[in-house]
Amino acid sequence: MKKKKREVSALPKNDAFLPVEQNEEIKEVIITIDEFETIRLVDYEGFSQEQCGEQMNVSRATAQRIHRSARSKMATALVEGRSIIIDGGEYKINKK
Numbered sequence: 001m002k003k004k005k006r007e008v009s010a011l012p013k014n015d016a017f018l019p020v021e022q023n024e025e026i027k028e029v030i031i032t033i034d035e036f037e038t039i040r041l042v043d044y045e046g047f048s049q050e051q052c053g054e055q056m057n058v059s060r061a062t063a064q065r066i067h068r069s070a071r072s073k074m075a076t077a078l079v080e081g082r083s084i085i086i087d088g089g090e091y092k093i094n095k096k
Contacts, residue, residue, distance in 0.1 A: 006034040006066070007057045007094040017077075017084040029077040032089025035070035042067055055094075
């Protein structure tokens with residue numbers, strides 16, 4: 001079964017964030033565009049997970065699962081000093 005594409009309002013202005021202290025062994029964490037959108041909607045805009053799901057045209061449970069994954073990846077990057085790359089995912093740009 002093909003995954004339904006999640007609707008996002010726009011691509012992020014920046015698609016990578018790097019730690020100040022860098023070395024040759026820096027590992028990266030990849031956050032998908034749809035995961036980024038949940039962070040933007042819930043944590044930045046203050047939407048509920050239900051409202052986030054409505055904006056992205058997915059269920060509240062799906063929005064919650066995507067958001068949980070994104071926050072876990074961000075926590076890993078912050079605690080372990082990894083770079084964050086925003087790329088990929090099942091999404092389409094919402095023309096509203």
